[in-house]
Amino acid sequence: MILRIMGAVFVLVGMTYAGVLAIYRMQVRLACLQAFETSFVFMQQELQFAQIRMAQVCIHIAEAIQNQIVREFYKEFAAQLQSKEKQKFSQLWIWKIRECQKQAYLTAADITILSEVGAIPFCLDGAAQAKMIGQVDEHLKRHTEALRIQIEQKRKLYQYGGAIAGVFIVILLL
Amino acid sequence: MxxxxxxxxxxxxxxxxxxxxxxxxxxxxxxxxxxxxxxxxxxxxxxxxxxxxxxxxxxxxxxxxxxxxxxxxxxxxxxxxxxxxxxxxxxxxxxxxxxxxxxxxxxxxxxxxxxxxVAHEIIGCADEVMSFLYEGGLAHTLILSPPGCGKTTILRDIIVHLSNGWGGHAGKRVAVVDERSEIAACHQGVPQNQMGIRTDVIDNCPKAEGIRLLVRAMNPEIIAVDEIGTAQDAEAIVYSIRTGCVMIGTVHAESVAQAQENPMLHHLISPSLFSKCIVLDDTKEKGHVQYCVDLKHKNRTENI
CATH class of the missing domain: 3.30.450 (Beta-Lactamase)
Structure with missing residues (x-):
């Protein structure tokens, strides 16, 4: 009987934890995507008005962004751009995005949108370059908004659903 | 060399x-x-x-x-x-x-x-003309040659020697108007070639504006420019000479006589303005000094 009760408690706690963890991951993912959104806005401004090198733009973004994951992303990306071993921008960008996929719990759909920055053709003037990044930013905004609504809808379901499922299983066990 | x-x-x-x-x-x-x-x-x-x-x-x-x-x-x-x-x-x-x-x-x-x-600076390529430059005191000097014979390379080395000092002569404050980024080859404002310890460079600037800016801002003793050819260049050079700066420049020409035929330049090549000329060719090698002429003292030195 004690074992059953312990098992039941374990299942209840586990299911509740799973629900909370799912919400936590979605929130981390959302925060990262919103930080990337902010970074793209910064990038547009830097390109349009400052005309400075891309590596320096990334360093400025890293200094301005609060989100730890995205800040580290831009710091490391700037280091890659300044590295003596030159590789294509698109390759470097996609590689770094995939590196932060795990940390930020990004999905394949998130990666696809973020990778669009790497695929932007290099423009001969800052305004055109900024505009292209703006288009990716718009796409990301819509995606992030959909995710935010999804989180709101699923928050209660995940938090309480986990506990309810746990109670149900406990009743079955007992 | x-x-x-x-x-x-x-x-x-x-x-x-x-x-x-x-x-x-x-x-x-x-x-x-x-x-x-x-x-x-x-x-x-x-x-x-x-x-x-x-x-x-x-x-x-x-x-x-x-x-x-x-x-x-x-x-x-x-x-x-x-x-x-x-x-x-x-x-x-x-x-x-x-x-x-x-x-x-x-x-x-x-x-x-x-x-x-590919950039290549030839350090020491102007050693053979430095005595000529200092003889009788530094004077406004033109380096003449056809294209591709090493005018800019020799000019660069002259700038370094004048800036650092050479043969017991003290270094001078040199200012360079590098209109085509060929002399100093600045990358993000930093010269990629050796330019000397007393040299200031204004990069990617038209000669006329560059000379005026340098005279106002950097107090140079010597101003170096590359490829003098337009009326505006000549006007700015005369302005700079009047402020007391020594001018060193390059010109596309095979000889002093040919340079004097250029209507933009003929009034510049005289004992009172550009009194010294160094003529290069590539008969033996690029940057070969064919002869040097001092118009003031009427000296001509052949095949240095």
Whole structure:
């Protein structure tokens, strides 16, 4: 009987934890995507008005962004751009995005949108370059908004659903 | 003649990745990339055609990506002028489709041809003319030669000697108007070539404006310019001479007589203005000094 009760408690706690963890991951993912959104806005401004090198733009973004994951992303990306071993921008960008996929719990759909920055053709003037990044930013905004609504809808379901499922299983066990 | 310094490491880095292991850039002077044509590397003595390295448009884009440090948008003015200078002092000439507005080149796009000119400074190449320059005191001096004979290379070495001091003479404050980024080869404002410890450089600036700015701001004793040829250049030079600066410049001409036939220059080459002339040719080697003339003291020194 004690074992059953312990098992039941374990299942209840586990299911509740799973629900909370799912919400936590979605929130981390959302925060990262919103930080990337902010970074793209910064990038547009830097390109349009400052005309400075891309590596320096990334360093400025890293200094301005609060989100730890995205800040580290831009710091490391700037280091890659300044590295003596030159590789294509698109390759470097996609590689770094995939590196932060795990940390930020990004999905394949998130990666696809973020990778669009790497695929932007290099423009001969800052305004055109900024505009292209703006288009990716718009796409990301819509995606992030959909995710935010999804989180709101699923928050209660995940938090309480986990506990309810746990109670149900406990009743079955007992 | 002098010690040639090559900086080719940077050149390998800006080549498209797929070519880096297949091309030898030792002793290269120019690298030519043309869409749908093989990569060509030129040295002083030979031309190497890499038929297994056919350039595609993507290769040009990749090369420009690396050369511009992933920031081609920041080089719009350079692209418009037809070249950009990278670390190491190498110049990349670009050629593509031009957009004209008000009869001026507004922009170049669809770049399909690159000419990478390998920087090489020959340290000590002006040693043989320094005595002539200092003889009787420093005077306004012109270096004359046909294109490609080493005027800029000798001018650069003269600047270094004048700046650092040479043969017991004290160093002078030298200011350089580097209109085409060929003398100092500045990259992000930093000269990639040795310029001397007392040298200031204004990069990518028309000579007339550059001379006026330098005289006002940097208090130079000597001003050096490359390729004097227009009426505005001549006017600015006369202005600078009147402020007391010693002028050293280069001119496209095969001889003093030919330079004097140029209506823009004939009034400059006289005992009261540019009284010293150094004439180069490439009969023996690039940068060979054919003769030096001191118009004030009516001296001519042959075959130094």
């Amino acid at each position: 002098g010690q040639i310094q090559h900086h080719i490491t940077e050149l390998y880095r800006i080549l498209p990745e797929r070519f880096r292991d297949r091309v030898n850039l030792q002793e290269s002077t120019e690298i030519r990339m043309r869409v749908r044509q093989p990569l060509i590397v030129e040295t002083n003595t030979k031309e190497y055609v890499y038929t297994d390295c056919i350039i595609q448009k993507e290769d040009i884009q990749e090369c420009l990506q690396y050369a511009s440090e992933y920031s081609i948008y920041a080089f719009q003015e350079n692209i418009r002028q037809g070249f950009l200078t990278i670390q190491g002092g190498h110049r990349i000439g670009v050629c593509g489709q031009v957009i004209i507005q008000n009869q001026k080149i507004q922009l170049q796009q669809n770049i399909s041809f690159l000419n990478i000119r």
